[in-house]
Amino acid sequence: MQDPNRSFTLAQEKDNIERRRLLEIVSNKGIYALTRAELEHLHNLLEVVDYNSNEKANRSKNKLLKKINIAIYELYNNS
Numbered sequence: 001m002q003d004p005n006r007s008f009t010l011a012q013e014k015d016n017i018e019r020r021r022l023l024e025i026v027s028n029k030g031i032y033a034l035t036r037a038e039l040e041h042l043h044n045l046l047e048v049v050d051y052n053s054n055e056k057a058n059r060s061k062n063k064l065l066k067k068i069n070i071a072i073y074e075l076y077n078n079s
Contacts, residue, residue, distance in 0.1 A: 036076065039068050039071055
């Protein structure tokens with residue numbers, strides 16, 4: 001029988017890898033290099049991460065979430 005905690009950890013690791021991949025694209029090519037679906041996915045992945053112990057990281061996260069919201073809005077209105 002599979003340990004349910006292990007599968008949850010694997011799911012978290014998969015999300016972390018995906019989050020890092022998308023953040024690397026944003027870092028290298030800019031936020032508009034992502035599709036609307038990728039932006040929405042990144043937004044959801046970032047919302048889950050807790051940076052409350054690191055004030056600077058939390059501010060950066062919130063700024064990026066705002067930029068992602070703007071990009072999603074612009075891509076939605078240009079469709």
